[in-house]
Amino acid sequence: MPITERKYTAAAVQAAPVWFDLQATVDKAVALIQEAAANGARLIAFPETWVPGYPSYIYGSAEWDHAESKEVHRLLMENSLTVPGPELDRIRKAAAEANAMIVIGINEREDRYSRGTLYNSMVYISDTGELLGVHRKLIPTHAERMIWGSGDGSGLHVFDTNLGRVGGLICWEHWMPLTRYAMHAQGEQVHIATWPEVPELHHLASRSYAFEARSFVICVGSYLTLDQIPEEFPRREAMLAGGDFGGEPGVLLPGGSGIIGPDGDWVSGPVANSEVIVYGEIDLDRVNEEQLAFDAAGHYNRTDIFQLTVDDRPQFPALWLSEQHGSAGSVDPVRESGSSS
Template identity: 35%
Template sequence: MSKLPVTKVAAAHVAPVYMNKSATVQKALAIIDEAAKNGAELVVFPESFIPGFPVWAALWAPIYNHEWFKIMVENSVLINGPEICAIRAAAKRHGIFISLGFSEATEVSVGCIWNSNIMIGDDGEILNHHRKLVPTFYEKMVWAAGDGKGLQVVDTRIGKIGALICGENTNPLAKYALAAQGEQIHISAWPAIWPTRKPGVHNFNNLEANRIRASSHCFEAKVFGIISAGFMDQTMIDCLSKDADQDALEVILNTPRAATQFITPTGEVIGDTLQNEEGIAYATFDLNACIEPKQYHDIVGYYNRYDVFDLAITRKRDVPARFVDDISQAKIGCTEFDQKLISDE
């Protein structure tokens, strides 16, 4: 059996240029360049890096967020648009793999957007395109539900890579779907803050919750993990604070900040950890370290009971409609009798 890859990975613990897709893409390109120069073979960006996470949905009731939503839609990007094309070109130019979180627009609606993540190969090709299955809590007022098409693990020269977005890492079936494909590197993408209450009133602890969820998957699936969290800089704070009352300002300033870090297949933290400062975190993954822990618990191998548990996963892209425009397509799905009637016509 040949040795598994050893690879240096990078996670961008950085803020977007908030709600500005063009400027954020330029920042991403500079980060990709720096990570590649430092020897990283994979660079990961946080949830909704382009154009930023809609924290405003947590701060005010929906009736006050129409203008924010319009700005978010305007700065969401098409999967085949110039912003993604620029990131793909950088991947090819540097020969580096890229995982990117972004708010995705669609050509069939001016108001439908998704919380999406793409994995780009070192040749610039899109290896996987995932839309978050279920927007979490107040995110439902911003993003549409995704589908199972993106529950894919991509087999690359640096290992088998999978990714889930934020709260999806709380879904044991979504995590198992990736583990069952031989995942070796798991990317979990998170926002800088995720407020649920005023600080001091038993708020959701973003820092601990992210670490627990990511570490549990690494331990259960015996994979390396990248916890890729966003960063909230002063520009983002200023944007959110301009119309904030005292309660909202307290939430913005005092909600726990997420951290970016790396996890081993036994759940330990390795490499750099970044929380309160912006930068690029690095770690080295030796995938051979995934083997020994599998001897203890291999949940997609001998440590399972397929006669007891039976899981089916539908991986298809949701579309608003299927159009049949000619008679050859109309035959698809017909009975033999129906097809004879069509051909007789």
């Protein structure tokens, strides 16, 4: 797809979900998309697993046979998105009506195969409402492995859009050197860095990524307070065990979102300790300018010494060889949709 807009406004949505309430969180997403678009945003990014919330209680809930932990996992599954699905269709419709590209972090429930696995995913939706693709976090970090499965290479794609070549990674994927390089090698121009929250260390990773990729980075994290967790939530107190993220008293996730230029400097933000939409200008001409000195996959690379092989084929739990069953891969166009790279 040819780039038709080289200068435009991007938005990082730093907000709290409606905790573990799928329908209400989607309602809020639609309203925030409308607000950002009304303020001129053409590319709108939401934080990691924003729908229906980042489950930081896991750091205080390591007991696998704990009754409350099981209950909360059931609640998370019941309020997670399926791809495709009716809730995602509402977000796609909002993107089309707002004429804005949306990248949103979700808890994705896999209903077609295992029926019991969740993924930490980011979904790409075009400004016409087309589902471009889904990226599942390759390696859930630390205690996250209790609830999320590992993604595969089928989501490591950069998408050709009218707003440039857009891609993204989730949280600690920004410290996986080969994963970063796989994105750089696809000519990424605008990168979405999703986090649960964005303290100084995450700023460092996001700014370093921008400098290394020579791309714009929309760095986005959630804002969440203990007051926004319902009193009856079974692991409410365990949320406090997630650690001190540098927020004010009662703030579980303080945000820290902003937009970074291809030289590693802030275009706007960062902003913390409030619900806010952070806006900034994307100027794709700056990407070409910054590549004068450095191009990680181009003239500042030694392909005669180093080569990276990426297996971007979707991985399935079973492949049925008989005609009666067909192949699992033949019935899953979503995981094969990343053909734009």
